[in-house]
Amino acid sequence: MQAKITVTETWLRKHRYLYDGATRHPFIRSIRDGNIDISAFKTWLGQDYIFVRAFVPFVASILTKAYKGSDDGNGDVEVILGGVAALHDEISWFKKEAFKWGVQLSSIVPQKANQEYCRFLESLISPEVEYTVAAVAFWAIETIYQESFAHCLEDDSKTPPELKETCQRWGNESFGEYCNSLRNIVDRQLEKASDDVVTKAEATLLRVLEHEVDFWNMSHGRT
Numbered sequence: 001m002q003a004k005i006t007v008t009e010t011w012l013r014k015h016r017y018l019y020d021g022a023t024r025h026p027f028i029r030s031i032r033d034g035n036i037d038i039s040a041f042k043t044w045l046g047q048d049y050i051f052v053r054a055f056v057p058f059v060a061s062i063l064t065k066a067y068k069g070s071d072d073g074n075g076d077v078e079v080i081l082g083g084v085a086a087l088h089d090e091i092s093w094f095k096k097e098a099f100k101w102g103v104q105l106s107s108i109v110p111q112k113a114n115q116e117y118c119r120f121l122e123s124l125i126s127p128e129v130e131y132t133v134a135a136v137a138f139w140a141i142e143t144i145y146q147e148s149f150a151h152c153l154e155d156d157s158k159t160p161p162e163l164k165e166t167c168q169r170w171g172n173e174s175f176g177e178y179c180n181s182l183r184n185i186v187d188r189q190l191e192k193a194s195d196d197v198v199t200k201a202e203a204t205l206l207r208v209l210e211h212e213v214d215f216w217n218m219s220h221g222r223t
């Protein structure tokens with residue numbers, strides 16, 4: 001018997017071009033090819049720290065929605081709680097890394113693409129946004145980083161040794177498994193969602209892809 005094609009699989013096939021634009025962006029390629037401009041890396045580091053701080057309340061809102069909205073026989077809350085815990089580590093890591101690279105986090109001003117992405121996250125926090133829709137954004141946001149940085153760790157990559165730890169943070173296997181758990185949550189929710197919610201969720205995925213590309217562009221100095 002053939003495995004059923006999931007909704008996320010259908011979307012990834014349909015939007016492959018945009019998806020590859022987010023996961024194989026020139027910024028990521030420049031890390032992978034070993035010719036990254038370190039000032040671009042530092043820009044990304046400072047801006048992403050601000051993004052991650054805004055990401056925490058967004059993930060917390062999903063935790064609330066999972067608690068209220070899913071029957072949770074499937075353990076959604078635990079998976080998402082694991083994500084919140086990982087963000088705690090991530091914030092400490094940004095502080096340590098910023099110190100290492102001489103990036104002063106307290107003086108970073110969020111750039112336009114970052115502000116717009118954070119505003120988008122805030123809009124998804126609203127209780128009116130369905131759990132399924134917010135969870136799709138969450139899955140996509142985490143997975144884009146996982147696939148992007150895993151690409152920089154492939155055998156033929158020339159990633160500079162001093163950036164390997166950054167790539168490991170999101171490109172490692174266990175982060176990949178976590179992203180798969182999020183994808184399973186999303187597919188399970190989409191399976192029982194109304195057409196209206198599925199349509200909104202797909203539009204949200206596209207918005208995430210656009211915001212991620214804009215975020216890389218900003219880091220790469222292309223705004």
Ligand SMILES: Cc1ncc(CN)c(N)n1
Pocket residue numbers: 048051052055141142145212215
């Ligand atoms: C912009 C962006 N997108 C995704 C992630 C992964 N949490 C991140 N740290 N920053």
